[in-house]
Amino acid sequence: MDKLIAGQVVTYHGDPFEIPAEEAVQVLSDAAILIRDGHVVSIGGRDHMRQKHGEAAFHDHGPALIVPGFIDAHAHYPQTAMIASWGKRLIDWLNTYTFPEEAKFADRAYADDIAGRYLDLLLANGTTTVTSFCTIHPGSVDALFEAAEARGMRVIAGKTCMDRDTAPEFLRDTAKSAYDESKALINRWHGKGRLSYAITPRFSPTSTPDQLAALGKLWDEYPSCLMQTHLSEQTDEIAWVKSLYPEARDYLDTYEQFGLVREGALFGHAIHLEPREIAHLQANDCSLIHCPTSNTFIGSGLFDMGTRKSESLRVGLATDTGGGSSFSMLRTMAAAYEIGQLRHTAIHPAQLLWLATQGSAQALRMETKIGSIAPGMEADFAVIDLASTPAIAQRAIRAETIWEEIFPTIMMGDDRAIIASYVMGERAAV
Structure with a gap:
């Protein structure tokens, strides 16, 4: 009717x-x-x-x-239960809170419980589409997609891939298993109803060059997928990346050399960018995802919305839960406004609404649908x-x-x- x-x-x-x-x-x-x-x-x-x-x-x-409906362009649904965990910098926060919580998703029943709870929290906050990292466990992806399918929601997600010894042993896969399991998940879910797959290296510090190369190969095979990861969130993270990839020109290059910088790439945070990185993000029509409540909560820095938009970059908006401190895109818009003020850019309420909807849709290359x-x-x-x-x-x-x-x-x-x-x-x- x-x-x-x-x-x-x-x-x-x-x-x-x-x-x-x-x-x-x-x-x-x-x-x-x-x-x-x-x-x-x-x-x-x-x-x-x-x-x-x-x-x-x-x-x-x-x-x-x-x-x-609000579009949350970067989130970690497995961190639902540990949202608003106290303090610390990014790397300590991951080791203290995130990785132990993500280990629980080896239990499919636990993954199902959190996936349903998470999507219901989103809907209660007016969010109808989300792009989420899962865990290394394929079942965590199945759990989220099944919960989304039951609710009719448009969801983009992928198995998080980590094979480097910088990640705890209980949360590591391999270059081969990351490729094989991600490929199987793509064939099972990508394009099914309102569901889409995102190839998901967590970030270059937790992946070996072999794994990033394998995921670049996978993306070549399935170019309609998106690719999501993190970029230049904190200054000490950038120093860590340089120590792990001494031959790379910069942080972006750790992805670029493996074919992971192109149309359809979603880079969460992207706060502390160098001129070469900005030029290559522009040239390859990549998307930056602004995560304001996370950036303030973990003390990462101030994203420069005014400059990035003046450079005609695609910019989406996201909660980044559980690094972000709220499931609400209203609260996320408020934090984006406050960061804009500190960056001497007064963001109009019309611009904030647009970022949380059409801006994020453009970042996800779904503006003809949502x-x-x-x-x-x-x-x-x-x-x-x-x-x-x-x-x-x-x-x-x-x-x-x-x-x-x-x-x-x-x-x-x-x-x-x-x-x-x-x-x-x-x-x-x-």
């Missing part, structure tokens, strides 16, 4: 970093979206659409804001209450423009602001 979903609808008309933000991102104040077979058919005025499509089931969200509300797009939405708490309500009521009304929710909102999440036009049960 056709559906009409009504509210204040956010629409996109360009990149708000390239044209005026309020021209690129517009809000239809009294609108309805016609949904058929999980896709957007058309958008129009609420009354007009009701008269024209009177047979459609009507879901009226009043003055709530309807945005494309990330905007337009005819033909998959009907993934988050419905947002712009007065979800007394503190937000008392500020929003004084707003003179829609963006002045939206901004307090971006800065102070959380899962309480999410009225509903729609996945392919169906309201998620969260």
